[in-house]
Amino acid sequence: MVLKSASTSSALLFCKLFLDFCLLPVPKGGRPEVVGIVRLDAIGDFVVWLPAAQALVAHQRVKQKQVVLIVNQLWAPWAESLLQVDQVVAVDVNLFAKGLRYRVSMLQRIRRLQLGSIIVPAYSRIPGDGNDAIAFASGARTRIANKGYRSKNRLAGWLRTLLNIGYSQVVATDEIWSSGNSPKSELEINASFVKALGISQNGLLGKLPISQPHGIYDLQMPEEPYVVMIPGGSWSGKAWPLERFVELARQLNAHGFEVVVSGSEGERAICDELASACSGRNIAGRTSLQTLAEVIGGARLVIGNDSAGIHIAVAAGVDSVCVMWGGSFGRFIPYKKEILPRGLEARAVYRHMDCFGCTGPCPYPTVSGKVKCIDAVPVSEVWATVHDVLGKK
Template identity: 35%
Template structure:
């Protein structure tokens, strides 16, 4: 993966380097007014393209089960363009939640993640930020860039995201999907990731808290 390649590049220059996730120091932002007072988890439902986004109805069913099991508050994060997607999850799940999509700066977003018990999202910067602030996370992963950015290899130190995926023989397609699918929906490898598999990964992390 990229972390290992970067380390190897530096080693080739005679610089001592290991494939390690850097720890992001607290930026000291006052986010008390943004986050819940109680324990909470984060859903990050967006991605750079709809083809990489797990379906809204699955996120909704997933959050119902996590709230039922943990009693944690739900926070949804993302960009301004993902506000309505987040609202759809809230509506479908029937769970009272805080929708922060488009309402935080990047430093504030990082601190929101730092304070969370758990983050679940698609393959975006959110899961990588979670790793830098030592927040457990689950990444719903497609095969477009499989192995380049995710999953994290065993050689990488720190709190690594758990990648959940449904392997197909077309992995590594660079997101040029060769399978028939609706261009307005996620690609088949993302659609093949089941709610149960995501729930199982989340439960594993919850037990470790």
């Protein structure tokens, strides 16, 4: 069964790559006044990209261009609201990756947009992920892409080099930004990309507009200070064990804080379990992203795994504590202190290992489905950090 699954995945990847390469000679043209911007990654990536996206869109406006966003459907409505573009094309990323019929249909739709230029700013540009296919299918005369990270996978690196032939400009962000010996953060990488295009960005850190929380009233939020806990994430293997979130939540209760539990629709069950254990309120799957930002904006603290909620908290100016694993360590989390506004706490609790910063499969056996580095983080260390942050204000 495993061999059959691996064989099917390999065949699908081959088909996608074959399609991408077939799109390279698509005739170029389009309307010069229409610019497309492609971004297919997750919600947290969008929040971190937001300040660069705002600068990119504003620059196109000054040039009197029409802007079309081609983005992940999970955050497409929020992006349309925050960036005020002319059109948004929402892509079901899972279907685009696994369904060839949907992929071809979407590429035909992109072609009909008649884009004059297209921009692919994602640093994590993986062959076959859809960014290149959309750029080539658009038929845009000008195609600009982020060169991306240096892949440890030689085949992936070689394929991306070949795909780069299809772009009129490839931006090597690694060669533009210098931040000493520390790893470049995604915020710095995003700023490097727009800088290479001659665009000025107003600061590295985005700021979400948190108005009077009109979307919160139906949720019956607590009047007392509350803490938002987000026990899920894009991959359960990097999520701190649920029973430790429960223990932490009960300590918060003992110190007078109500707990609001958030997550996606698919995480409602674990959020229910956590909320029930601490007499908290479960809003998982019940909010738009803007309403979630408003809930977080009214919180005293946000506690979660390496996930979008932590990035939303930082952008909303709310203190946060992230229970962190070692994957891509330093690229997104922990946030560099020099980037954060004065007084804002964005702490990360972790047990450092020699393999931190990994981008591939964990070399160690999992513990109850969790990677070794996340399972090693005890409640006592997280509570000590939470207690310290709460005591500062």
